[in-house]
Amino acid sequence: MLWVNVLSFLAVSHVYCDAAKILVFGTSNSKSHMISAGRIVDVLVKDGHNVTFVNLEVGHSIINFAGVRHLNVVPLGYVTPEEEHEYTEMVAERTKHTFDKETVWRMHDGTARFVESVVQACERALSQNTTTLNQLKSENFDVLITEQLSACGTGLTEVLNIPVHFIISSCALFDPIAKIYGVPTPMGYIPTAMAFSSATDSMSFTQRAQNLIESEVVSNAWMNTYTDTTTLFRKYYGNNFPDVRDIMVNRTPFLFVAVDDLIEFPRPWPPNVIRVGGLGIDFAHAADGLQLSEPCASEMTKGEKGVVFFSMGSAANTAGFPEIAKRNLFETMKNFSDYHFIIKVDKSDDFSRELLKDAPNVFITTWAPQPLLLRHPRLKLFITHGGYNSILEVANCGKPLILLPMMYDQTRNAGVVERNGWGKYVNKQTLLKSNKEFKQALTELLENESYTIAAKRIQKLLQTKPFTANEVFIKHINFAIANNGQLPELMPVANKLNLIQQHSLDVYAVISGVVAVIVLIFVKICFKLAQLFLQKLSGKDKCE
Template sequence: MVLRSTLLVICWLFFQPTSSYRILVYSPTVSKSHVISNTRIAETLAKAGHDVVLYLPEYDKESGNIGSTLAKQIKLDVGENKFADLLKFNEEYVFSPSAFGTIKHFLQIPVTLTAICESIALNTKAMDELRSYKFDVAIFEQLDLCGAGIVHLLGIPSRIWLSSQSMMEQMSFFVGVPEPLSYVPASAEADLSDRMTYSQRCQNILIASISLAFHYYMATTTTNMFRRNFGADFPHLDKIAGDSALIFVNSEEFLDFPRPILHKTVYVGGLGLKESKPLDEKYEKLMNIGRKGTVLVSLGSIVKTSGMPMPLKEQLFAAFTHFPDYYFLFKIDKADSVSKELAKGAKNVQVVEWMPQVDLLGHKNMKVFITHGGLNGVMEAAYAGVPMITVGMFADQYRNGRAAERNGYGYSLSKKNLTTESVSTALNTVLDNESYKKNALRISRIMRTKPFRAEDRVVEWTQFLAEFKQLPELEVVGRDMGFIQYFCLDIFVPLLIILILIAFVQIKISLALIHCIYRRYSRAVFKVKPE
C-alpha cells in the first residue's frame, strides 16, 4: 500500500500537466549584444516548454544573425532606412566627438527611429501573423518604446518591459522607481561612480535630466506617429511602458551599483552564461606563448577598430610592447588593415577577426581583459574571474567600468586619455596588484553560487504573470504624482515659510527689546545732573 502511494506521488510529480503559454519577445536588431541577450530570454522560455516567438525587426541586418534553435524567429525587413547612418556616425563619434555633429546626430535619432517604427506598425502582413498567435505575454526592449506601441496594437494583455542594460533614467521615471542622483550614476554616458564630489553630482543631475528629456521627446515623437495612423486616443508610449506589470533588468546585482528598486523589478543578468570549453589547437598555442600569461583586448561589435585614429593605435601597440612577458590577443574588424601592419612589428601581439571569447576568458593563462565595458563582456569576464581594464566608448559602458572599479576587480580608463603611459599604468596596476585577481575570483564565486538563477527568475516570473495577467498590487502611486507632491514640497515649503516668518518675528521682537533696553541704559548713563 505504501509502495503504491509512493509510486502515485512520483508519477504525479513528474507527469502532472503544465500550462504552456504563448510569449512574444520583441527584439529590434540595434546591436548584436542586445540581440544575444534577448535571444537568451526567448531560448530560456522555449526550453521551459512555452511557445515563444522572437520578433526581430531588422534595424541592422548583420546584428540579427543570431541562431535560435528553440524559439521561432520572425524577421522583418524594415526597408531602406537611415539606421546605417546612425551606426556610421556612432563609429566616428566614439573616437572623435564633435559638439555640433553630436547635437545634429541626436536630433536625427527620434526622426529616424520613428520612421522605422512606422514601417513596422504599418506592415499589416507581419502584424496579422503576430495577432494570430494570440500571445499571453509580451516582452519588449526599452530602446525607443516602439515595442510598447506594437504590443499595444497587438492587444497582448500582459507586458514585461525589458532593459537590455542597467535600469535607464526613462525607465525609472516612467515606472516610478526612485533614482537618487546623489549616489546613483546616470546610465547615459556618465563616467561617474557612486561616490561623487559636489561638481560630479551636479554633472550627474545634468546628464540624467538631458537623457530623460531626450527620451521623452523621442517617445512623444513616436507616439504622435501612432496617433496619426491609429487614432488620436492612442495612449502615450511612456504610459504603455510604465504600466507594464514587470520590469526585467538585464544586469547582475553584484556587478551594478546598489540602488532602490520596486517589487516589480526582476534582475535577469547573467542569463545564458556558460562554462568555458577547451580551446582548439590554434588558440591553445596562442594562450601559451606569453611567459607570464595572456591579455585579451576587445572593443565589442559596434565599435570598429578600423575607425580608430592611427596615433591612438600606435599608442596602444607601444603600450603592449612594454610587456614582453605577456602575449596580447587583439580583436579587430576585417577592414582594419592598419592594426594588421602594426602587429607585424610587435612580437607579443596577435590580431584576430574572431575569437572564442568565453573559452579564452576561462583559460588558466588569461590574466587581464581590456574591454569597452559592454555588459555582456563584463559579465563574461566576471563569471570567469578575470580582472578587467575598461575603456568606455558610449552609453552605459562608462558606468559598467566604474562599477567594476568600485568593486575592486576593474580599472577604468578614459577614451580621451588613451596614451602609452596611461595604458601601461593600468596594466601594471592590475597585473602587479593581487587584490584585482582576488576580487575577480570572489565576484565569480558570487555569480555562480547566489540564490535563484537568472533562468529560474525569467521562467517563473513570466509564467506567474501569464497566469494572473496583471499585477496591480505592485504598482506604486508615486509614478502618477507631480514633482511638488512627490517630494512633499507642498508641505515642506509652507512649513519653511512659516518657520522663516516665526524666526523673522522673533528677531524683530528681540531687536525691539534690545533697542528699548539700550535707550533706557543710555539715558541712565548720560543723564545730565541739574546745576
C-alpha cells in the same frame, strides 16, 4: 516560410498545459541586442511556453543572423541587403568619431537620430506588414515582452490586443523609463545610464551637476520615442489610440532590468522592478565540452607570466580608431615582453596588423573564442570596451579588467567595476595624447594582486547568490500570468507625482517659511527687549 514555421511550432507546443502564448519583440539595430532577445526566447521556451519572436529590422536583417538559435522568427519592416550594407558602412564611419570629445549636445543629437531610425522602422512595419500583423493578432497572445529600445512593441500590445506587457531593459535602466515607472533615481549618487564624463557614486559638486545635466538632456531626446511612436500609431489606427506611455504603465506588472545587483551601483528599487543580469546565459557551463582550437590553444601557452586578451566588441570598428590611439595602445603592449597579448581587431584594420606584424609577444586576429579565453587559467587580464555582457562574462571567470569605454552605457559600466576594485577605467581621450595613463593601468593591473583577488571575490559572489537570473525571470513571469498581469499592489505612485510632490519640496518650503517667521519674530522680540533694556539703562544714567 518563416510564418509557416511559427504556426507549426505553436500547434505542437499546445501540449504544455500551463503554457502561455508569448510574443517577444526585439530590434536588430545591434547584434548584441538580437542575441539577448534570442536568449529571452530560449529561456521561455525551456520553461514550456509557446513563444514567437518578432524582430523589428533596424539596420540589420535577422533572417540570416547566426546569433539567434530560435527558429520561429517573424521579421517586420524588412531590411534589404543594400540597406544592411549601408548601415554597416554608417557604423564604421561613426566609429571614426568615437574618440571625438563628447558633449551633452552631441549625445542629444545621437540619441535623437537613433530614436528617429527606430520610429521610421516601426512605420515601415505598420505600413508594409499588415498581413503579418493580422496573423499575429489572430494568435491571441497572452503576453508581449519587449526591449526598451523601441516603443513599437508597446504599441503592438494594443494593436494585437495582448493583455499583459513586460519591458526588459537590456542595459542599465534609462532615466526616462525610470521616470515613467516612478523608479527613484537620486542624481546625487546614481550615475545616469548614458554617462560619458565620469561614473561614480561619490560625486563632487561639479560631477553632480554634470550628471544631472547629462540625464536631463538625454532624457529630453529619448522622450521623443514615446511621443513620435504614439503619433505614428494614431496615424494608422485612429486618434483614440492610447499614449504608449499609458500602455507601459497600465499593462506592465514587472519591469525587468538586465543588470546584476552585484555589478551595479547600489540604488533603491521598487518591488515591480526586477534585475535579471545574465538572463539566458549559463556561465557555469558555457564552455562545457569545448576546447580551444588552434591557433588560440598554442597562443595561450606563450608569455612567461601569462596572457592578456584585448577586444573592443562588435559595435566599435578598430579600423576607425585614430592611428595615434592605436599606436599608444599597441606599442605599450609590445613593451610588456613577459606577457603574451592576443589582440582582436577588425578585418579592415590594416594599420594595426602592420604595426604589430613583427611583435614577438603579440598574436593579432579578427576573431577569438572569448568565453574559452576568459576561462583559461593563463589569462591574467582582459582589456575591453566595457559592454555589460562582456563584463558579466569576465566577472563569472574571475579575471580583472582594463576598461576603455567607447559609447552608450560603457562609461557607467566601467565605473561600477572600478568602484568594486576588480578593474581600472581608462579614458579613451588620454590615448590621443600619450600612453601614460594606459601604461600605468596596465602595470598596476598586472603587478597589483588586489585586482585579481577582487575579481575572484565577485566570481564567488555570482556563483553563490541565492537565485539565477533565469529562475528570477521565469518565476516573476509565471506569477504575473497567473494573476492576469494585474499587480497594482506593487506599483508605486511616484510616476503620478510631480517633482515637488515626490520630494516634498512644498512641505520643506512651508516648514522653512514657518521656521523663518519664528526666527524673525524671535529676532524682533530680542531686538525690542534690547531696545527697552538700553532705554531703561539710559534713563537710569540720566537720573544719576
